[in-house]
Amino acid sequence: MHEPRRRTVSKRSPVDGALLCEVPVASPDDVAAAVARARGAADAWAALGVAGRLRALAPLRDRIAATREALAETISRDTGKPKFDSLLTEVSAVPLFLDYYTRVAPKVLGVHRTRTPLMFLPHASHVQRFPMGVIAVISPWNFPFRLSVVPMLTALIAGNTVVLKPSEVTPLVGEAIREMFAAVGLPEGVVEVVQGDGETGAALCRADVDKIFFTGSVATGKKVMAVAAEKPIPVELELGGKDAMIVCADADLQRAANAAAWGGLVNAGQMCTSVERVLVVDSVHDDFVRLLGERVAALRVGGPHVDADMGPLTFERQLATVERHVADAVERGARVVCGGRRIDELGEQFYAPTVLVDVTPEMEIYREETFGPVLPVVRVRDEEEAVRLANDHQYGLTGSVWTRDRARGLRLASRVAAGQVCVNDVVISVGNFALPFGGIKGSGFGRYHGVDGLLAFSHTKAIMSARWAPPTEPFWFPYRGKYSELGRLVDSLLARNLVGALASKLRLRPSDEET
Numbered sequence: 001m002h003e004p005r006r007r008t009v010s011k012r013s014p015v016d017g018a019l020l021c022e023v024p025v026a027s028p029d030d031v032a033a034a035v036a037r038a039r040g041a042a043d044a045w046a047a048l049g050v051a052g053r054l055r056a057l058a059p060l061r062d063r064i065a066a067t068r069e070a071l072a073e074t075i076s077r078d079t080g081k082p083k084f085d086s087l088l089t090e091v092s093a094v095p096l097f098l099d100y101y102t103r104v105a106p107k108v109l110g111v112h113r114t115r116t117p118l119m120f121l122p123h124a125s126h127v128q129r130f131p132m133g134v135i136a137v138i139s140p141w142n143f144p145f146r147l148s149v150v151p152m153l154t155a156l157i158a159g160n161t162v163v164l165k166p167s168e169v170t171p172l173v174g175e176a177i178r179e180m181f182a183a184v185g186l187p188e189g190v191v192e193v194v195q196g197d198g199e200t201g202a203a204l205c206r207a208d209v210d211k212i213f214f215t216g217s218v219a220t221g222k223k224v225m226a227v228a229a230e231k232p233i234p235v236e237l238e239l240g241g242k243d244a245m246i247v248c249a250d251a252d253l254q255r256a257a258n259a260a261a262w263g264g265l266v267n268a269g270q271m272c273t274s275v276e277r278v279l280v281v282d283s284v285h286d287d288f289v290r291l292l293g294e295r296v297a298a299l300r301v302g303g304p305h306v307d308a309d310m311g312p313l314t315f316e317r318q319l320a321t322v323e324r325h326v327a328d329a330v331e332r333g334a335r336v337v338c339g340g341r342r343i344d345e346l347g348e349q350f351y352a353p354t355v356l357v358d359v360t361p362e363m364e365i366y367r368e369e370t371f372g373p374v375l376p377v378v379r380v381r382d383e384e385e386a387v388r389l390a391n392d393h394q395y396g397l398t399g400s401v402w403t404r405d406r407a408r409g410l411r412l413a414s415r416v417a418a419g420q421v422c423v424n425d426v427v428i429s430v431g432n433f434a435l436p437f438g439g440i441k442g443s444g445f446g447r448y449h450g451v452d453g454l455l456a457f458s459h460t461k462a463i464m465s466a467r468w469a470p471p472t473e474p475f476w477f478p479y480r481g482k483y484s485e486l487g488r489l490v491d492s493l494l495a496r497n498l499v500g501a502l503a504s505k506l507r508l509r510p511s512d513e514e515t
C-alpha cells in the first residue's frame, strides 16, 4: 500500500521565477502532534523562571553573530528584498529585542505589591504574571523573520512554549527559523515550526493552543478570531494599515520627501507600516511633489544580488492589486509623476517605484491597503483637513507628522487615530522595542513590543493574603448587630475620614445593645 502523497508548497524566486524549494505541508495530525509536544514541554519551560529562560535564549546572540550573513541571504532569496533591508529590518531585531527584554522582563514578570484599602486592614495584596501555556504564532511573508521571531521570543520569555506557522510564501525563512532555534539547544517541544498554507494555519487555530497571535490580512484575521471565539481563547490581531503622513506648511520639505520615499517604498511598499497616504498642505504641495518625484525617480530597482534600493514584489498576487489601484486612480483623475508600470526587463514581479498626485478619497488606492511601491499624494487645505482625513479611515496602525515646530507636531500626533505616530520621522518607532506596537479599527487590536508584549503573553494573577487573623471577622457571619457600624464605616470612607473608618472597622462586631 502506498501512503497518500504529502501536499507540498513550492517556492519560486521572486526575482527570476526559478523553483527554490518544495516544502511538505504539515497535516492536521502533524499540527496536533507539534502542539502536543509544545504542551508537554510547557510546565518545565515555565518552571525555569524568567532568569532561566533568558539564559536558555542567550545563545541566540552568538547564533545570529555566526549566521547573520546566511540569514540575510535566505530572507532576501525568499522575499526578493535588498540584503540591506534583511539585515536592518529583520535580523537586527533579535539583538535589539534581547537587549531590551533582558533588562525589563525580570521586573515586569516579577511579583508586584499593590495597595490594600484600609477596610481590609490585616491584608497584603500582590499581582503576579503567569504563562498562558502554548502560543500559536501565525505570521505573514513581508517580514517573515522578524514578524515570526519577535512574537515567538516574547511568548517564550513570558514562559510559554510556541508553535509557529510561517507563511507559505516564504518557507525558506520558516526553515531558517526552525534551524536557528534548534541550534541553541532548547528542550524538545519549546519551539515547534509547522510549515504549510491557510489550511495548516486553520488546523493550528483549532488545535489545543491557549492563545493565537496572528499577523496578516483582515480577511484571515476575522477567520482566526471566529475559531478563537468558539473555544474561547484570547487572540491578538496585527492586521493591515494605511499610514497617513501629514506634511505641514513649515515642514523641512527635502527631509519629508526623502522620508516619504523610504517609508513608502522600503520593502517595495509591502509593509503594514508603509506610508500609503501622503497628505500635503496646499501651500507646499507642488514643491514637495517635485522633491519626492526626483528622489523616487533616482531609486535603483533590482534583485538582492545587485546593490539595489528596492526589489521585486515578493508575492505575485500583490502585483495585481497594485496595478488595479493605479489604474482606478488614473481613471478617476490621478496623475502619475513617476513609475506607474511593471519593469518587465527586470523580471515578472518588478514594479517601478511610483508617485501619484491628485489622489482623492473616492479612489481605491486611498481606501484600500495597496501593499506595493506606490506613494499616493493628496492635496489638503490645511493641517485640520489633514488630521480629519487621516482619521476618517478604516485603518489605524501608524502615521507621521512633519513640521519644524516639534511641540505642534506632538500636539497633532496626539490627535492622529493610530497605534504609533512619529514626528519628523517615519516607521522608526517600530524599531524601538520599548514602545508598544499594534493598531486600532481595521488594523486589529492588542499590543506587543515593550512591557505590553510581556503582558500580552501572560495572565495576571491577583493574590491577597491575610498577614494576621483579626480578633473578630468583621465581614463574615453572623451579620446580626453589625449593620449600623458598617454604615458608619461606609460614611467615613466616603468622607475620606480614615481615622473614623478605622474606628468603625474595629467596632464592627455584634454590639451589646443590638444583640
Ligand code: NAD
Pocket (backbone or CB within 6 Å): 138, 139, 140, 141, 142, 143, 147, 165, 166, 167, 168, 196, 197, 198, 199, 200, 201, 202, 203, 205, 215, 216, 217, 218, 219, 220, 221, 223, 224, 238, 239, 240, 241, 271, 272, 369, 371, 397, 439, 443, 444
Ligand atoms: P494572510 O492573511 O494571507 O496570511 C497570513 C498568515 O495566515 C499566513 O501564514 C497564512 O498561511 C495564514 N492563514 C491563511 N488562512 C488562514 C486561516 N484560515 N487560518 C489561520 N491561518 C491562515 O496575510 P499575508 O498576505 O501573509 O500578509 C499581508 C497582510 O498582513 C497585509 O494586510 C499586511 O498589512 C498585514 N501585516 C500586518 C502587520 C502588523 O504588524 N499589523 C505586519 C505585517 C503584515
